[in-house]
Amino acid sequence: MPARLDTTACPTPRWLPEGHSQTIYAALCASHHRVGFARERVETPDGDFIDLDWTAPGLVPGPAPAGGIAAALAARKPSPRGADALALFHGLEGSSASHYAQAIAQHFRSRGWTVVVPHFRGCSGEPNRLPRAYHSGDSAELGFMLETVRQRAPDARWHAAGVSLGGNVLLKYLGEQGAAAGWLAAAAGISAPLDLTVGGHALGHGFVNRRLYTPMFLRTLKSKTLQKAQKFPGTVDVIRVANARDLKEFDDAYTAPTHGFRNADDYWARASSKPLLGGIAVPTLVLNARNDPFLPAHCLPEPKDASDAVLLHQPRHGGHVGFATGRFPTSLGWLPARLATFFRTGD
Template identity: 60%
Template sequence: MTAKFDTSPCPTPAWLPGGHLQTLYGALAARYHRIAFVRERVDTPDGDFLDFDWTGPGLFSDRLANGQAAKPDTRLARTAARRWMQDDDWAGTPSDAGTNALVMFHGLEGSSHSHYAQAIAQHFRARGWIVVIAHFRGCSGFPNRMARAYYSGDSADIDFILRTVRQRVPDARWHAVGVSMGGNAMLKYIGEQATELSWLAACAAVSVPLDLVACGTCLSESWLGKKLYSRYFLKTMKIKMQEKAKRFPGNIDVLRINLARSLREFDDLYTAPMHGYKNALDYWTRASSKPHLKTIAIPTLLLNARNDPFIPEPSLPGSQDCSSSVLLHQPAEGGHVGFVTSPFPGHIGWLPMRLARFFEMGT
């Protein structure tokens, strides 16, 4: 059995042509509803921590469980969270078997502030879902405790995140969404686990670089990939490395990292050696999720626009590359996590509606 295909288009407006414009406008200018979260910090088994941003029925960022107004925590001022979770917050959160819940894995240098995270969280919360955005290490607005960070094949952290959210609301009907890099890590993990994740109702992956070699090469060698997109990501990544180098002298070659001009150079110098890989090529090859698509046993939507400037179209999977549990949706337009629709100035509401259709109808 092979994957099914959805051939329906994303109705991208004529005034926004091409994958580059759709990507940039979606991230920088398209409209979406904004939402504030309640944050929980969870210690990891290796002595680090992850921050989880929650929203849902009965959980409010501006008031406590007893109804009293909650002052915003100044430590969270630069995040999308407004206050910290308290023990009695869970009492008012629905937890019966009819409750739908969604955990999201963000993309490279993303967070609950990201446009797609905000749009998806608001859409599903309005439908009565519990939503939690799990931040990878160092992405929540706070530096993590270790010299290591996060990477696109970190199955151990995906496992920890899924176990944690299930422990918090064990009877809910859980779903998962992974976006871009987070989608690759999620897909790799659920492919590795095969039938061991039957408690997950469904998963969806959006604009995922399934073949990291092809996508990393594109971002590192194409003109716009190197001059625009890589430069954007490297700006915040280098700032984090400078901070880490002060706390972990001798572990990070910050001088060479500051000279990196592509994701390949950065991954060669830091991501690969810090996380057990020989170099960027070894990391990209072994961390790619594409080889694991055939063993996915959970109903899973793979949504990739064919004009995504991060992802060469020939690297996208075909039906023969996936199990019968996978639905491939590869519209011609949409860019990288853009999917802008409607008359000017447009909005990004099509993406959460597409995810909701899959989760609720399986199509």
């Protein structure tokens, strides 16, 4: 059976009339609470590390407790046995400090959930140890992260959500795993660039895309990569990275060759999650605004493109990870409330 399609509106204010304003305002101005996290560092099998930021009622922000996160969660009152937990994967160059991560984490923590934000390599504020970084299709890494957090709270009802790049990686993982991911109670992909080829070309065209979003991403991506070039001479084509004018040129120069792809086109094709939506067996919300400037509406999935475990929610407005609603100065409460409703009811 095909997926279900929901077109219920996200009630964005009239003075944010289109996708760019809804995206930018939500990121810079919309109101949300601030959340502190307890940080745990985990060694990876290849000699690198990832940082996990945890929040839960009774968990003190700062370094991980001396006895470890698992012990701290087990000691919570009331007992976390059977409690709800959420693993939240951030977007390109995002972190636990990103506006959407803060809003979602606060919403669920205030309702008694444990929330963890696993950082992709190099995104937690400290360079990772290896020449490699992270990419939009690294579902093996995401699987390692999920298994790691599951071990910390094995009796919890685990949910997973991914935003933008993190959403694409999560949906790819779910499509590849099928029923094997059934230990997750539910999942959600938010503003995921489901077709990386179309999304990549979209970011490379248009005045705002080329003058605002692309330079914003390239500024930190180039800086991190050129630092790697100094640490690992000969592993990075420094000239091509430094001269990259858009994400395709950057992915051609660094992301693709470093992570086992022939070029950017090969990377974008093989890392896209849209072809794998039919394999998802876990109840999953795929939320994409139809005016998202990062992904044109014409390439969004239709019900026939996904399994019956998937609910496609495609409101007309919302922008890219925007979804700001309410009176001025607006809030970011609609998105976490939408996730909570789906996790609770499946609708």
